[in-house]
Amino acid sequence: MPTSFTGGCACGAIRYECNAEPIVMFNCHCRDCQRLSGGPYTAVAYMPAKAVKITKGTPCYYDTPSAALGHNKRGFCPDCGSRLFGGITDEGHGITASSLDDPGLFHPQFDIFTSDAQAWDHMDPKLPKFEKYRPSGS
Numbered sequence: 001m002p003t004s005f006t007g008g009c010a011c012g013a014i015r016y017e018c019n020a021e022p023i024v025m026f027n028c029h030c031r032d033c034q035r036l037s038g039g040p041y042t043a044v045a046y047m048p049a050k051a052v053k054i055t056k057g058t059p060c061y062y063d064t065p066s067a068a069l070g071h072n073k074r075g076f077c078p079d080c081g082s083r084l085f086g087g088i089t090d091e092g093h094g095i096t097a098s099s100l101d102d103p104g105l106f107h108p109q110f111d112i113f114t115s116d117a118q119a120w121d122h123m124d125p126k127l128p129k130f131e132k133y134r135p136s137g138s
């Protein structure tokens with residue numbers, strides 16, 4: 001993954017740039033990610049918060065309950081509804097891999113919330129899998 005890359009929503013109203021390598025990259029299969037993404041999971045590049053800059057537009061935010069964060073602050077485009085961000089805290093900022101200008105940069109390291117995964121969700125058997133969150137320290 002390069003240390004500088006860009007992305008945005010489907011209509012172009014929201015653009016962002018990142019200037020660091022992701023802390024971690026993973027696929028989240030939880031029900032919230034299913035509903036909010038419209039797909040079987042959300043592919044996430046989790047960035048240092050300071051490395052993410054919104055260069056165009058103002059996203060809308062929607063919080064879902066989260067056992068790990070208290071709430072999961074998720075960002076999307078108010079015009080086209082594209083899901084862009086998630087897990088936003090003072091330290092970290094998740095980017096959806098599908099919003100990258102080059103989604104081929106994304107290389108997931110593990111799957112989380114596999115307990116919520118659908119039968120029609122085909123996961124890479126080579127990736128480590130966690131029923132809920134990845135235990136810290138692993």
Ligand SMILES: [Zn+2]
Pocket residue numbers: 009010011012013014077078079080081082
């Ligand atoms: Zn948009």
Ligand SMILES: [Zn+2]
Pocket residue numbers: 028029030031032033034042113
């Ligand atoms: Zn999720």
